Amino acid sequence: MYFTSLRLHHFRNYGSLELSPVKGTTVLYGANGSGKTNLLEAMHLLSVGRSHRTAVDREMIAEGESVAFVHGVTQRLDGKHELEVRLYPLIKPQKRVLLYGKPAQRISDMMGHATTVMFGPEDLRIVRDGPAARRRFIDMQLSQIRPSYLKALKRYLSALESRNALLRSARCGQTDDLDAQLDAWDEQLAGAAVYVVEPRRWFLKELAVNAAAQYAAIAENPEETFELRYIGPLATTETPYRQMLAGLKRTRAEDRQRMYTGYGPHRDDLAMLLCGKELRAFGSQGQLRTAVLSMKLGEIQLIENEMGETPTLLLDDVFSELDARRRNALLQSAEGVQTIITCTDRADAAGARADAFFRVQTDGENHAFLMEG
Ligand SMILES: Nc1ncnc2c1ncn2[C@@H]1O[C@H](COP(=O)(O)OP(=O)(O)OP(=O)(O)O)[C@@H](O)[C@H]1O
Numbered sequence: 001m002y003f004t005s006l007r008l009h010h011f012r013n014y015g016s017l018e019l020s021p022v023k024g025t026t027v028l029y030g031a032n033g034s035g036k037t038n039l040l041e042a043m044h045l046l047s048v049g050r051s052h053r054t055a056v057d058r059e060m061i062a063e064g065e066s067v068a069f070v071h072g073v074t075q076r077l078d079g080k081h082e083l084e085v086r087l088y089p090l091i092k093p094q095k096r097v098l099l100y101g102k103p104a105q106r107i108s109d110m111m112g113h114a115t116t117v118m119f120g121p122e123d124l125r126i127v128r129d130g131p132a133a134r135r136r137f138i139d140m141q142l143s144q145i146r147p148s149y150l151k152a153l154k155r156y157l158s159a160l161e162s163r164n165a166l167l168r169s170a171r172c173g174q175t176d177d178l179d180a181q182l183d184a185w186d187e188q189l190a191g192a193a194v195y196v197v198e199p200r201r202w203f204l205k206e207l208a209v210n211a212a213a214q215y216a217a218i219a220e221n222p223e224e225t226f227e228l229r230y231i232g233p234l235a236t237t238e239t240p241y242r243q244m245l246a247g248l249k250r251t252r253a254e255d256r257q258r259m260y261t262g263y264g265p266h267r268d269d270l271a272m273l274l275c276g277k278e279l280r281a282f283g284s285q286g287q288l289r290t291a292v293l294s295m296k297l298g299e300i301q302l303i304e305n306e307m308g309e310t311p312t313l314l315l316d317d318v319f320s321e322l323d324a325r326r327r328n329a330l331l332q333s334a335e336g337v338q339t340i341i342t343c344t345d346r347a348d349a350a351g352a353r354a355d356a357f358f359r360v361q362t363d364g365e366n367h368a369f370l371m372e373g
């Protein structure tokens with residue numbers, strides 16, 4: 001898959017932009033704050049409906065504007081796909097998706113039209129931050145590969161929110177038949193959990209194999225092993241529905257005390273182990289980077305195997321920081337993959353075998369624009 005057209009309107013510091021990306025490698029270079037990451041963010045938004053760096057969609061709308069949109073056309077094996085995400089700061093819904101010019105029923109309908117893998121400095125947070133960052137990583141990647149996953153996740157989170165609301169209202173003494181109501185929600189939640197946990201298990205198992213192989217190929221020390229392991233109450237059970245139901249029953253008294261649901265895949269985590277030890281605590285800066293790079297390369301491989309399509313690779317500010325070994329691994333994986341590289345100096349991308357160069361600049365009104373060459 002690759003983008004053949006990209007249009008931005010009042011998106012971040014872009015007034016309006018039209019770009020026809022080449023199928024191969026494009027380098028975007030320019031000063032700090034010029035708008036390079038903003039452009040990658042727009043492509044990421046088209047692939048998963050969310051920014052890679054903020055949970056607040058409004059932040060992506062150019063200051064003072066009442067609507068922003070990103071429009072893209074992608075070429076896939078099955079033909080051309082056209083999609084658009086519109087963001088509104090003041091009217092609801094604040095985010096709308098158009099497919100082939102027509103409003104989509106749900107945001108999740110946009111999955112699968114544009115597939116991207118982003119690799120940027122903030123990806124180290126997957127290792128360093130808490131479990132929520134790792135769940136976000138899993139959820140975003142998995143949604144792209146299995147569009148039905150996002151619907152299943154939303155169903156689970158909505159049931160979870162209802163159960164939590166019930167626990168809160170019970171605390172205020174507003175509920176008489178609490179146990180009966182909780183029984184009903186437990187069944188709903190357990191049913192929905194199955195469809196979250198099974199794809200996660202599949203995805204992490206596949207990703208673990210790929211990432212371990214990539215790590216072994218890049219690492220300088222052949223003894224160094226990298227392992228990903230799914231951690232969660234339902235991560236290994238053969239009977240997730242029954243286990244979830246039993247777990248909810250067992251922790252019900254605690255849940256009533258704390259007024260939220262403590263058991264379930266919303267608390268899942270991903271263990272990242274280097275030679276059997278926790279990467280976050282024991283890994284060096286370079287080992288952390290190699291691990292994250294291995295996961296990204298593993299993901300490209302997984303998308304190719306599973307979807308029969310290559311994703312568009314978005315490399316934000318990382319190319320120049322990779323040593324020759326890692327850079328080569330990256331270039332090898334990016335062969336035949338549409339790649340957008342950002343860097344501050346044109347020379348930083350030397351060796352990337354780029355097909356197109358654009359300088360990202362800002363005009364007198366601080367609007368970004370691209371100059372070819
Ligand atoms: N909603 C917005 N409206 C207008 N401008 C915005 C908005 N959000 C961000 N900006 C501007 O976008 C610029 C940042 O763009 P971006 O993050 O793409 O920079 P960059 O080229 O990637 O820089 P660096 O090399 O430092 O990573 C900043 O100047 C910021 O003020």
Ligand SMILES: [Mg+2]
Nearest residue numbers: 036037316317
């Ligand atoms: Mg940037």
